[in-house]
Amino acid sequence: xxxxxxxxxxxxxxxxxxxxxxxxxxxxxxxxxxxxxxxxxxxxxxxxxxxxxxxxxxxxxxxxxxxxxxxxxxxxxxxxxxxxxxxxxxxxxxxxxxxxxxxxxxxxxxxxxxxxxxxxxxxxxxxxxxxxxxxxxxxxxxxxxxxxxxxxxxxxxxxxxxxxxxxxxxxxxxxxxxxxxxxxxxxxxxxxxxxxxxxxxxxxxxxxxxxxxxxxxxxxxxxxxxxxxxxxxxxxxxxxxxxxxxxxxxxxxxxxxxxxxxxxxxxxxxxxxxxxxxxxxxxxxxxxxxxxxxxxxxxxxxxxxxxxxxxxxxxxxxxxxxxxxxxxxxxxxxxxxxxxxxxxxxxxxxxxxxxxxxxxxxxxxxxxxxxxxxxxxxxxxxxxxxxxxxxxxxxxxxxxxxxxxxxxxxxxxxxxxxxxxxxxxxxxxxxx
Ligand SMILES: *[C@@H]1O[C@H](CO)[C@@H](O)[C@H](O)[C@H]1NC(C)=O
Ligand SMILES: *[C@@H]1O[C@H](CO)[C@@H](O)[C@H](O)[C@H]1NC(C)=O
Ligand SMILES: *[C@@H]1O[C@H](CO)[C@@H](O)[C@H](O)[C@H]1NC(C)=O
Ligand SMILES: *[C@@H]1O[C@H](CO)[C@@H](O)[C@H](O)[C@H]1NC(C)=O
Numbered sequence: 001x002x003x004x005x006x007x008x009x010x011x012x013x014x015x016x017x018x019x020x021x022x023x024x025x026x027x028x029x030x031x032x033x034x035x036x037x038x039x040x041x042x043x044x045x046x047x048x049x050x051x052x053x054x055x056x057x058x059x060x061x062x063x064x065x066x067x068x069x070x071x072x073x074x075x076x077x078x079x080x081x082x083x084x085x086x087x088x089x090x091x092x093x094x095x096x097x098x099x100x101x102x103x104x105x106x107x108x109x110x111x112x113x114x115x116x117x118x119x120x121x122x123x124x125x126x127x128x129x130x131x132x133x134x135x136x137x138x139x140x141x142x143x144x145x146x147x148x149x150x151x152x153x154x155x156x157x158x159x160x161x162x163x164x165x166x167x168x169x170x171x172x173x174x175x176x177x178x179x180x181x182x183x184x185x186x187x188x189x190x191x192x193x194x195x196x197x198x199x200x201x202x203x204x205x206x207x208x209x210x211x212x213x214x215x216x217x218x219x220x221x222x223x224x225x226x227x228x229x230x231x232x233x234x235x236x237x238x239x240x241x242x243x244x245x246x247x248x249x250x251x252x253x254x255x256x257x258x259x260x261x262x263x264x265x266x267x268x269x270x271x272x273x274x275x276x277x278x279x280x281x282x283x284x285x286x287x288x289x290x291x292x293x294x295x296x297x298x299x300x301x302x303x304x305x306x307x308x309x310x311x312x313x314x315x316x317x318x319x320x321x322x323x324x325x326x327x328x329x330x331x332x333x334x335x336x337x338x339x340x341x342x343x344x345x346x347x348x349x350x351x352x353x354x355x356x357x358x359x360x361x362x363x364x365x366x367x368x369x370x371x372x373x374x375x376x377x378x379x380x381x382x383x384x385x386x387x388x389x390x391x392x393x394x395x396x397x398x399x400x401x402x403x404x405x406x407x408x409x410x411x412x413x414x415x416x417x418x419x420x421x422x423x424x425x426x427x428x429x430x431x432x
Contacts, residue, residue, distance in 0.1 A: 067373070077108075
């Protein structure tokens, strides 16, 4: 495998990206000699040797303990708690004996809910009186820390702040064909609030299409048909499926990375486009739980949605527009705020012997919407154990074979921002 040969002698860059709850794609894991001997020949080292070494030396207890530590608090991007996480990752890499650890700052526009005014959805009667109001935060269900005051109000990242009132229309997964179907049914979404299920396409595109068709707001929920397929007894804390009171947080940015520096690293001196030209939606959006979506769906009027559009809540899903009771309406009040803040990539380097200026990159992001047990901290905990095994392997190899210690190499990963463009790790130097 040419690919693995190339990687073998290059430098390994470990990176943890802060900020934007971005997605990281691990592309491949590569090599290192298993049982290092003096005068080991590089040609004799197989991929299987490396896999065996890594698998034998990975200690699940270390991953478990790291994950426990990483999830004891919340780490919203750009906050002091996120910076603590960066320092922790950096100090672990220093202890493990990486050759360099850097903190690379970026100035980014991040979105936060108001600390004092929650994002709410209300059902109003014909006199404008509030009949029902959605939950401001998710309910604590199991661990005491779920009631932590650090948990932000439920929000969708980069939703425009606005307070809109109107009729509601159900658009299923909010794909183009779903909007077309609603239009073909004679329902115009212009001036309406769109209620969509999350789960088929990225939420940014749902909001983008709603806005393009004249919608004034978007409410997103996750239907139990998709997110609690084994029924209401098989949800958190009894299983990993979504409980009725959980809301699907997420971003509705239309491009990866910082919205004010599209396609470029968000360094301090970068050219920034004005915020109103940024690839961000202009209408408000909010996520709600399926127990709250039931409150809306169970009151909706208009024709029944097609059979396929019915979810597993115990109601007939109607398209709308509007609620059955005449004169009743829906109010969507979003109080998010975009703020410039600093976030850091933490970059750890193991220098290669033969091609030290070519890089193999492994990494993921470390900010979390809340505690981040699964996304991203399960990945961060695994990465910290992998870097420990790589440094241990290098230590052993150097001790046993000073003459010809082959160089460590590992993995290519793409954080969605920053690392590929940073001074330390230019994309044209990565080997895989
Ligand atoms: C938003 O509008 C609703 C309905 O008019 C009103 O009850 C609510 O107080 C408004 N919210 C804020 C923060 O002004
Ligand atoms: C339907 O679901 C709602 C919300 O979970 C619940 O309050 C209600 O009791 C259910 N009704 C029936 C008939 O099961
Ligand atoms: C947005 O948030 C920042 C930081 O919390 C705060 O300083 C600013 O006043 C807020 N702006 C608005 C319009 O709420
Ligand atoms: C590798 O060796 C260095 C230097 O002795 C040490 O600080 C580091 O903890 C070792 N790393 C591992 C994973 O054993």
